[in-house]
Amino acid sequence: MIQSPLxxxxxxxxxxxxxxxxxxxxxxxxGALGFGSWAVTRRLTLRPGKVQAVVELVVTTLDAQIRATIxxxxxxxxxxxxxxxxxxxxxxxxxxxxxxxPPTARLETDAALAVIVxxxxxxxxxxxxxxxxxxASFARPSWVMVPLNLVEQVTRNFSLMVRLFGNVMSGVFVIxxxxxxxxxxxxxxxxxxxxxxxxxxxxxxxxxxLVFIGSAVEGEGSRNPPPKQEKDA
Amino acid sequence: MSFDWVTFGFQLVNVLVLLAILQHFLFRxxxxxxxxxxxxxxxxxxxxxxxxxxxxxxxxxxxxxxxQTEAARHDVLTAAQDEAEAQRKAILxxxxxxxxxxxxxxxxQAQATVTGAxxxxxxxxxxxxxxxxxxxxxxxxxxxGYAARLAQALTALPDDQRAAILSGAxxxxxxxAPLSAADQAVALAALGLENIGFEQDQSLIAGLELRSDTGxxxxxxxxxxxxxAQALTAxxxx
Numbered sequence: 001m002i003q004s005p006l007x008x009x010x011x012x013x014x015x016x017x018x019x020x021x022x023x024x025x026x027x028x029x030x031g032a033l034g035f036g037s038w039a040v041t042r043r044l045t046l047r048p049g050k051v052q053a054v055v056e057l058v059v060t061t062l063d064a065q066i067r068a069t070i071x072x073x074x075x076x077x078x079x080x081x082x083x084x085x086x087x088x089x090x091x092x093x094x095x096x097x098x099x100x101x102p103p104t105a106r107l108e109t110d111a112a113l114a115v116i117v118x119x120x121x122x123x124x125x126x127x128x129x130x131x132x133x134x135x136a137s138f139a140r141p142s143w144v145m146v147p148l149n150l151v152e153q154v155t156r157n158f159s160l161m162v163r164l165f166g167n168v169m170s171g172v173f174v175i176x177x178x179x180x181x182x183x184x185x186x187x188x189x190x191x192x193x194x195x196x197x198x199x200x201x202x203x204x205x206x207x208x209x210l211v212f213i214g215s216a217v218e219g220e221g222s223r224n225p226p227p228k229q230e231k232d233a
Numbered sequence: 234m235s236f237d238w239v240t241f242g243f244q245l246v247n248v249l250v251l252l253a254i255l256q257h258f259l260f261r262x263x264x265x266x267x268x269x270x271x272x273x274x275x276x277x278x279x280x281x282x283x284x285x286x287x288x289x290x291x292x293x294x295x296x297x298x299x300x301q302t303e304a305a306r307h308d309v310l311t312a313a314q315d316e317a318e319a320q321r322k323a324i325l326x327x328x329x330x331x332x333x334x335x336x337x338x339x340x341x342q343a344q345a346t347v348t349g350a351x352x353x354x355x356x357x358x359x360x361x362x363x364x365x366x367x368x369x370x371x372x373x374x375x376x377x378g379y380a381a382r383l384a385q386a387l388t389a390l391p392d393d394q395r396a397a398i399l400s401g402a403x404x405x406x407x408x409x410a411p412l413s414a415a416d417q418a419v420a421l422a423a424l425g426l427e428n429i430g431f432e433q434d435q436s437l438i439a440g441l442e443l444r445s446d447t448g449x450x451x452x453x454x455x456x457x458x459x460x461x462a463q464a465l466t467a468x469x470x471x
Contacts, residue, residue, distance in 0.1 A: 008237050020240040026247045033251065037259035044266040046273060052266075059263045075264060079256040087251055103244065108237050112244035 008106070022103040029090050029103070065207070070214040077213060080120055084113065085206040092168055092198025095175070096191060102198070105169040107161070114161035117209040118153070125216030134216065160208055167201050361465060369457045379441040380416075380423040383452040387424065387443060394448065401445030405430035409437040409453075 010018035040055050048056060062082050066074035091104045103109040125134040138149040171194040178187045374382060387395055398404075406412070406420055411433055420441060421427060434442075440453030 007235070008240060017239050017243075018237075019243070020237060023240055023243040023247065026244060026251075030247060030251045030254065034254040034258060037255060041258055041262040044262055046266070046270050048266075055259070055263055056267055059260060060267065063264075078260050078264070079252055082260055083248065083252040083255050086255065087248060106240065106244075108241040109244045111236075112241055112248055115245060116248055 009101075020106070020108070021101060022106040022109055025094060025100060026091070026103045026109070029087065029094065033086060033090060066210060069207075069210050070217060077124075077210065080116075080213075081206050081210050084117070084209055085202055088113070088164065088202035088205050089199060092202060093195060095168075095172055095194060095198070101172060102168055104164055104201075105172045107165050107169075110161040110165040110168075113164070113205070114157045117160060117212060118157040120209070121153075121157075121212045121216045124213045128217040137216070156208075156212065160205060164201055164205050167197055171197055365458055365461045365465070368461050369454055377416075377419055377423075379439075379452060380420040383420070383441050383443060383450060384423045384425075386450050386452055390450065398443065398445050398448040398450065399426075401447030403430070404443070404445040405432050407432050407434045407437060407442045407444055409433070409435050409439055 008018075009021040011021050011024055012019050040051055044052060059078070059082070062078060062085070063074040066077050066081060070077065088104055091102045091109070093102075094100050095102045095105075104113075122134070125137070128134075129137065138146050140149075171190075175187045175190050175194065178190060387398075390398070404426075406417075406429060408416075408431070412420065412431055417431060421429070424443065432444075436455055437453035438455045438458070440456070442452050442456075443450040
């Protein structure tokens, strides 16, 4: 009997609050990422070793991506975009561990990520343009567009959530079905494909969040928006 | 399908906590070390540019020093050339003066030598003339003696030569001065000849010679002087 991917799996409770398996997995991921970050960065040197070079390459690439999308210093957006990218990537790839279901396959997790992006977009927009300027950006290019822009603020974050949820959940679901039907080794190609899908989804989510924030910060849209990523994904 | 708001809330907080953790333990330290390295690289570049400028200044200074050394070398060479030229000129002048002095001395010496040689030659010529005159005059007879000596010389000739002279045309007696009739008679008597002619020849100096178109018999002071001079010359050459 296959468990529905849309249903929760409460492992234990803290008082009246049931702790879902996805939450526990996220805690483990937080611990792993936090410990790994501490282990890597506790002895940073000016002449980097291999691990430090890889970490610096990741941060430098992230900064370059941010700089290519939003003008200005990338340090303002690096924590949020980098956290989204690393968390979604590790969460998606956690499905490779037997018995672990990626937290991003749960709608609550994706909704939380989308809400964070939604709030961050508004916060960055107000911070960059002021409240009046940010609200005035909804009337561009014409006041007629105000309702559409308001709806767009919600729908694009909703699509962000649903896209990630649908891709990851479907991968987990298909692998579960194949695993039930064909045994141990057959799902391996699908798992490899799931690796690629997980990386692509993490990148898409982070980049779209960056584009949304960029459009809010710069008022008239990002400087170099990736073409049609939102609709094609 | 149900939406678990508790899980949603936990995940919301979890992501924010993760954001804080990664910012504190990953992004900030890595960004700081990158910035520090970039600053160090910029500083190294700045130092390299400063060093390059210093090197450029040092190169320019070296170039200037090289130019100065070149100019000093040129000056030293010019001074040395001038000094050498002056020394050469002085040496040349001294040599010319010494040569002129030597030439003058040599000329004077040569002139003295020539003068001495001329005096010696003159002395020898005088001595020789004296010897010749003494020898010639010691053998000269008086007027009748010349006729007798001519007769002896004619007799001393071989017969064919004597016959050739005596039979020759234009047979005559030559004397440095016209002979008187008495002298002519004495001469003809000494020679045993008759009806021959007489002629005057001052080159004989003194004496009496018998001449014809086929020969002659010498008997004069000029001839004696000539023989004595030839003998002295042959003696000196030997």
